[in-house]
Each structure stands twice: as structure tokens, then as C-alpha cells.
Amino acid sequence: MSKRSHRYGLIGLTLVVALAPLGFRNAYFYDVATNAMIQAVVCVGLNLLIGYAGQISLGHAGFFALGAYGSAILTSRYGLPSLAALAVSAAAVGGLAFLIGRPILKLAGHTLAMATLGIGIIIHIVLKTESWLTGGPDGMAVDTFTVFGLAVDGDRAWYWVCGGLLVIAVWLSCNLVNSPVGRALRAVHGSEVAAQVAGIDTAGTKVLVFVVSAVFASLAGGVFAHKSGMVTPDIGGFFHSIELVTMVVLGGMASAFGAVAGAVILTLLPQFLAGFEDYEAVVLGAVMMGTMIFLPKGLLPSLKAQVKRRMGA
């Protein structure tokens, strides 16, 4: 995507975030929208890894959960200020992703999927069983988010905070994609051999994008913890990891806006399917299959191609 369409996209996204509350009828709308935007931040980061660099992770919910628990534990048990806890957790998760990334990103395709899946499962189990620190399967309560004495409280306040974060996340992602670093990571996807021959440290590039996407997930997790007021191990579970990948693939790989669209759609979908709760997972699977069969490039890129074809014809 060109720089100009990125700029229009960012303006469009900002407008949507700013104007959407006009259609909100009650606090519940704010809450659902906020959840969607938090997932979207994770997806924007994950899309750098999956969509642009062509790698896969089935364990990103683990990084999300670590960020959430990091914020929860550091603020409530160690009395760290909210922002500091967020930053420390993100740095720690980034460091962990770096250590894990070096060996496992040598793998590709199925084996990389398996390895990241394993990481996610390990994180989930640790969070569930180390009760002395995490509160075990019941989770733990999280303090209010306070910045410079100001508490972020209430659904509306959280909506605006998360909306701002999402716009910033998309902005950073667009910057990165159209930079030497971003072109290097797309080159790794396009042809690893050609990227190496062009002087790109492909192994280092993969680790970098893995760390960046993990940090995005961790920050989103921290915000989610404060916003929800409590965390449970399930946010780091396998199902959440799969959901995140589904969002990226559904919305459209290699498009930050597609990732946002995917996150919003898949967060809203259960609201509409509330009537047949038991079949939610079935519908999710069907959506994934349908997308792969009919729109293999995902919603947004497919729509864009359609428009381009229409205009060209």
C-alpha cells in the first residue's frame, strides 16, 4: 500500500474512532468497542509478523496475557505506577520474545507454528498453576489505571484511551512498513534468498518483527487488564491465539487496516450470535474457512482489488 493511501486510511480510521460513539446507545457499546480496539492493537502488531514478514505465531495470546499479568502484578503487589508497570512488562515480554525468537524463527511453516503454539501453551499453564503469583485459574483483580494522579475510569474514558492507542499503533505500523526496515521484512516474505543477497540480515529481521509484535501484544494486554479490572489465565489460552490469527487473516494480511477490520468484525460477531452461544466456535470456524475459500487475501485486500478492477474496466 502506498504512503498516500496509508495517510487517507489513518484519517479515515481516526474519523471512525471519533464518530462511532454517536451511534452508541449505552455503556455496553463503549465496552464492546473498546475490547475490539484492544484486540485490534494486537492484530496490527501480529500483522507485521504474519502479513508482512510472512511468519506465523500461534502463541501471541501468551504475550498478551504476560503483558496483562505483568501490569496486574507489578501495580497491585509491588506498587509500581501504572505506566511504569506497562513499560516494564512490555520490555520484559520483548526480551522474552527475543530469547525465544532467536532459536525458533530458524524454523518455518508448520514447525514454526508448532513451536509458537507450544510457547503459548506453556505461558497459559504457568499463569494457571503459579497461584501464589497469578491467583491461579480464578485470576486476580487489577488496580485502576492512573497517570499523573488522573484515574482512567469508566467505559467512555477507556474508549478514548484505546481509540488513541489504536490510531498510534496503526500510524507506527504504516511508518514501519514504508521504511527501510519494513521493506526488509517484506523482502524476507517475498524471497528470503534474494533478501540475503541484497544484504538483509534475514534472521535478525525476523527476530526484530517477532519482538515488535510481542511488545504490541504485551502493551494491549496491560491496557486490557486495567480496563477490565481483572485478569484470568484464559486470555492467554490457545483459543485466543487462534482468534488473533483469524482476525489478521480474515481482515487481510499485509494491511494494518485489514487487521483492524478483522479484529472489529470478530469481536462484534459473538454479540450478534448471542442467541446461539453454543455454536459460536462453529461459526468462527466457518468464517475462517469461508474467507480462505472465497477471499484468500482477506476482506480488505479483496475489496480493494474488486474496486481496482471495476475502476479499470
Next chain:
Amino acid sequence: MSLLRVQTLSKEFGGVHAIEDLDFAVNPGTIHSIIGPNGAGKTTLFNLITGLYRPSSGRVLFDGADVTGVKPSRLAALGISRTFQNLQIFFNMTAIENVMVGHHLHLDHRFLPSLFRLPAVARADRALKERSAELMEFVGIGDCVGAEASELPYGALKRLEIARALAAKPRLLLLDEPAAGLNPTEARAIDAMIQKVAASGVTVVLVEHDMKMVMGISDHILVLDYGRKLAEGTPVEVRANPLVVEAYLGVGA
């Protein structure tokens, strides 16, 4: 002194000698062609020189330094660039972005300036775009500047790879069958382009089956057969060599 020197180089794949005990040297500023029947080991040799394969034995010297087994990205930084016989295009990018990636080594690719798109990065990117468009013009695909790589025809993709390789400002450029699949007119345009590149001081090593190209522009030719050196010399010498005629050029060539 020779820019590239290969010493007793061998590469085995499960007992098959793809390259066996090969010695040759390439002088700076020349066009050096490598010819031979299919399976003679030409592409294997390229992969050994550019670090994609590790030799079973022997050495590769670049500008006097031993670079055997050095990573491709390090070799690129030293000034070795190449194209591929089976295209290795970044099809997920636009044509011009492919060339921009070629400049990678000469760019500021630190993470934070990129992430925040600092003014210096934005400025460098604009200048880079201009230079990349010029390179595309140079290889004859100036009209494809705005296109997606996936929309380009085969001949243009071949040239796009050359533009990308040149973007790295190499001292040694290895071209693997740049004329394959091109019609005679296109092939002659590639001839002229390679000569221009060589005239600008870049040493060119060329693998090619188009004999008109090889005989027309080479300063020196190395003939491979089953991974061994069959003959070596100027185009005139090689053409007159009975071994070469028998193994490769065929009677009457």
C-alpha cells in the same frame, strides 16, 4: 590482482560432484562468462560464490580476502551482488520497492528512526525513490515504475532483478541467464546494458546460453562440463577449441 579467485573448489551433493576441483580468476572491470551444458554446475558455482552453498572443499577469495562460507548478506556488504536464473522477485511489493530493497546496505535501517519516520528517514526515502526510478530507466523498464511487481511480464522481471542487483552498488555482479526467455531484440538490449555496467567499473560474471551474447560481449570465457573446467580463454580461443565444440557448441557452431 584478480577481483575474484576460486581455488580447488568442490561441491558434492550426496556423492555427486556438482563442482570438482575448479580453479579460475576474474580480473576487475571485465566481463567473464561461464558456459556449459545444462547441469554443468554453473548455478551451483554462483551459489558457492555468493555464500548460498558452503563448498565441500576449496576456497573463494574476493579482493584478496578469503570469503569461503561467509553469509550472503555479509558478501553483499563486501560488494557481491547477483541475479537468479529462476526469478527471485519480491512479488509482495511494487516494482520500484524491489529496487529500493536493493539499496538496503546503503540506507539507515535502524529501527526507531524507521518506526517514527523521522524527517531524515522520509527525506532519504524520497531520494531513494528517485534513484531507484533512474535505475529502472537504465535497465529499460522506466514505464513500470508505478506497477506492482506481480503485474510485470517476464522480460521486465528479468531486468527488474538486474536493477535491484545494481542498486546495491556492487563491485562484482553475477548475472544468471539474464537473457533466458527473452526474444532476440530484448537480448541485444541486455547486451548493451551489460556492457554499460562493465564500462562503469563493475566486474561482471555472466552465465548464459545465448551464444551471441556470450561471444559478443565477453572478455573471457570459462567452459564447464560436469563440474570441471573444460576450457578457458577469449571468445576466439574458446570457439576454436575442439573439446568445447564437441561437448557444447556442437559441430558447425
